[in-house]
Every structure is written in structure tokens, then in C-alpha cells.
Amino acid sequence: MLPEQGMPDLVLPSPLMTCNHPLLTEKKIKLFVKRDDLIHPEISGNKYRKLKYNLEKIKLSNAETVITFGGAFSNHLHATAATCHYLGIQSVGIVRGEDTSSDNPTLQFCKQKGMVLHFIGRNEYRLKTDSDQVKNIIKQYPHPFILPEGGSNPEALVGVSEIWDELTQQLAQPADYIFCAAGTGATLAGLLKHAPEKTHVLGFSSLKSEHLKDEILRLTGEKTEKPFTFFNNYHFGGYAKTTTELLDFITALEAVSGIPMDYVYNGKAVFGMFDLIQKNFFPENSVIVWLHTGGLQGKKGMPYLKK
Numbered sequence: 001m002l003p004e005q006g007m008p009d010l011v012l013p014s015p016l017m018t019c020n021h022p023l024l025t026e027k028k029i030k031l032f033v034k035r036d037d038l039i040h041p042e043i044s045g046n047k048y049r050k051l052k053y054n055l056e057k058i059k060l061s062n063a064e065t066v067i068t069f070g071g072a073f074s075n076h077l078h079a080t081a082a083t084c085h086y087l088g089i090q091s092v093g094i095v096r097g098e099d100t101s102s103d104n105p106t107l108q109f110c111k112q113k114g115m116v117l118h119f120i121g122r123n124e125y126r127l128k129t130d131s132d133q134v135k136n137i138i139k140q141y142p143h144p145f146i147l148p149e150g151g152s153n154p155e156a157l158v159g160v161s162e163i164w165d166e167l168t169q170q171l172a173q174p175a176d177y178i179f180c181a182a183g184t185g186a187t188l189a190g191l192l193k194h195a196p197e198k199t200h201v202l203g204f205s206s207l208k209s210e211h212l213k214d215e216i217l218r219l220t221g222e223k224t225e226k227p228f229t230f231f232n233n234y235h236f237g238g239y240a241k242t243t244t245e246l247l248d249f250i251t252a253l254e255a256v257s258g259i260p261m262d263y264v265y266n267g268k269a270v271f272g273m274f275d276l277i278q279k280n281f282f283p284e285n286s287v288i289v290w291l292h293t294g295g296l297q298g299k300k301g302m303p304y305l306k307k
């Protein structure tokens with residue numbers, strides 16, 4: 001693959017580990033964790049998967065600058081800044097909200113990796129490339145490649161689909177269930193589009209949204225008959241919001257399993273899973289895979305999380 005030149009060493013295939021917990025033993029559930037968080041400390045989780053084929057496109061298009069979008073603690077901005085740094089491409093981040101970069105670890109990291117940051121108001125941000133302000137920013141850079149928020153586009157789905165090839169090698173038989181967290185929905189769409197018939201795909205929304213399930217189905221680009229269940233009731237009040245119950249759950253599970261997780265995405269999805277396991281949603285002897293989508297850098301933003 002073209003862009004590997006310049007890229008740091010990546011842990012691929014990402015390891016598949018067993019998650020141990022007394023509830024899993026009691027309910028006779030086998031839970032594996034696909035540790036995409038271990039792919040690379042700076043380009044981890046679904047960000048690597050979503051960037052991989054975009055990088056090919058960027059190289060082939062001879063773009064001089066990659067322009068993308070994200071919030072103040074965005075895992076996507078973090079991963080894009082690091083990737084462009086390693087590949088020697090200029091990166092530009094259009095950031096939602098006011099300039100908090102002086103005491104924001106994610107944005108400081110982006111700057112260290114050479115990303116130029118532009119801060120825009122929330123209303124303009126919502127319009128993305130339809131905003132006049134965004135258009136004026138883009139005009140400043142010759143030959144830009146515009147990468148959507150979250151890196152979520154058709155190329156992202158292809159990168160995510162490679163998880164299935166790895167799992168086929170790593171698991172003795174297809175999993176009964178696979179689950180992960182959803183933000184834009186592209187990761188789930190990539191999983192769903194290429195899922196083996198036997199595997200039921202479960203999604204957990206990290207934010208309040210009535211439309212995310214439809215968006216995931218739209219992104220798959222086809223009518224899918226594959227088993228897919230989407231849970232909207234484990235977002236804990238909305239994007240990046242937390243409760244003491246969620247934080248306590250994460251701390252306890254990390255201590256028992258040794259698997260770190262973020263509060264914005266994985267923590268909520270895994271909370272939902274454990275709740276469903278407790279409520280006997282899954283038959284005994286089910287084999288479940290948790291796709292760990294990374295995002296651990298975001299933990300540095302913990303003091304800023306909304307309760």
C-alpha cells in the first residue's frame with residue numbers, strides 16, 4: 001500500500017484478547033476484545049482503519065494539504081495530525097468552538113505535529129464546507145484534500161472491513177455478536193456492510209440522535225438484511241457527557257479486566273453490553289467481540305467532561 005512509506009510501525013493485525021469478568025463467567029458468555037486501541041499510540045483504533053484508504057487517495061491525488069474537521073478533543077484530529085506528520089503532509093484542522101488550544105492536550109498535540117488550527121463557531125461548523133467561513137479557510141491552501149469529520153466516507157468503510165479478515169484468522173469460528181460505539185456511524189457501517197451472515201452487529205450511540213441508525217444504514221449504501229441492532233439508550237445524556245455510574249463502571253471494569261477504555265465511546269458501549277448481559281439478552285455460550293475503537297488520548301480531556 002502506497003502510504004506505508006514514512007508511517008511508524010503499526011501493530012497489525014491488532015491483538016484479540018479475552019475479557020474476563022465474574023458476570024461473564026456467571027452468564028456463560030465468551031467476550032473477546034479486538035484491541036484496535038493498540039494499533040499505534042497516536043493513530044489508534046478506528047482512526048487508523050478509517051484513514052488507511054483515505055491516505056491512498058491523498059497520495060494519488062497529489063494533495064499538498066489535508067483539511068479536516070473535529071471538536072476540541074477529537075480523536076480524529078489527533079490521529080490525522082500524527083499521520084500527516086509522519087507522511088510529511090501539511091494538515092489543517094477546522095475546530096468547533098473557540099480557541100482553547102493553550103490548555104487543551106489534544107489540540108496541543110495537534111499543533112506539535114504541525115497541524116494548523118482554525119476555530120469556528122458552532123453554527124458555521126455545522127455547515128462544514130457549505131459555510132462561507134470554511135470556504136475562505138480552504139481557499140488559503142493550494143491543492144487541498146478535504147477529509148470529512150471523523151474521516152467518515154466510503155474509503156473509511158473499506159478500511160474498517162479489514163477487521164473481518166483479521167478476525168477470521170484469529171477466531172476459530174465467526175462470532176455470534178460484534179459491537180462497538182457509534183459517533184458518525186461509519187465504523188459500524190463498515191462492520192455491517194462486510195459482516196459474515198452469522199454475526200449479529202450491535203451498535204451503541206455515544207450521543208443523542210434520532211437519526212444515527214438510519215445514517216448507518218445509508219452509509220452501508222445498500223439495503224442490508226444482516227442482523228443489526230442499535231441502542232440509543234446508553235449515551236448518558238449526550239456526547240461527551242458522563243455520570244458517576246458510568247465513571248465507576250469504567251474504573252471497576254478496567255481494574256478487573258486490565259483493559260483501558262475512554263469515557264466518550266468505548267466506556268458507554270461496554271456499559272450497555274454489560275447491562276444487556278445482566279438482563280440475559282444473550283443466550284448462554286454466546287461468543288461476543290468488542291471492537292475497541294481506541295480514543296484513549298481523549299482521557300486527558302477528562303477534567304473538561306460534561307456531567
Ligand SMILES: Cc1ncc(COP(=O)(O)O)c(C=O)c1O
Binds near residue numbers: 045150183296
Ligand atoms: C474512539 C472512538 N470510538 C468510536 C468512534 C465512533 O466512530 P464513528 O464516528 O465511525 O461512528 C469514534 C469517533 O467518532 C472514536 O473516536
